Amino acid sequence: IVGGHTFGKTHGAGPADLVGPEPEAAPLEQMGLGWKSSYGTGTGKDAITSGIEVVWTNTPTKWDNSFLEILYGYEWELTKSPAGAWQYTAKDGAGAGTIPDP
Known part of the structure; x- marks a missing residue:
């Protein structure tokens, strides 16, 4: 589904070397809970997953084509x-104030 991850974002709060194993390789009691991290609290603003910091649309709870409009518009x-x-x-600051800021 295009833009299916628009509600939420991936997290890159700290260096990747603070991220534990991917959920499938983690101990059984940690599987299904995402990536364990030793950065800060390891949750919320201190969460680290892929290291890519992005928000996909300005209206994450509304199903529309804004993901594609942003993707192809810049x-x-x-x-x-x-x-x-x-x-x-976006190149040269284009879309400032309209493209979600990570």
């Missing part, structure tokens, strides 16, 4: 997230 460039993961941002 030219994108490769940048680094706060955690150092590679991700795309």
Whole structure:
């Protein structure tokens, strides 16, 4: 489903080396709870998963085509997230105030 992850975001609060094993490789009691992290509390604003920091739309609880409008409406460039993961941002600050800010 296009834009199926629009409600929420991936987290890159800290360096990837603080992230524990992926859920499938974690101990049984941690499976299904996401990635365990030793950064801060490891939850909420301190959560780390993929290192990519992105919000997909301005209206995450409304089903519409805004994900595709944002995707095709701008030219994108490769940048680094706060955690150092590679991700795309709109080129030259285009879409400021309209593209969700990570």
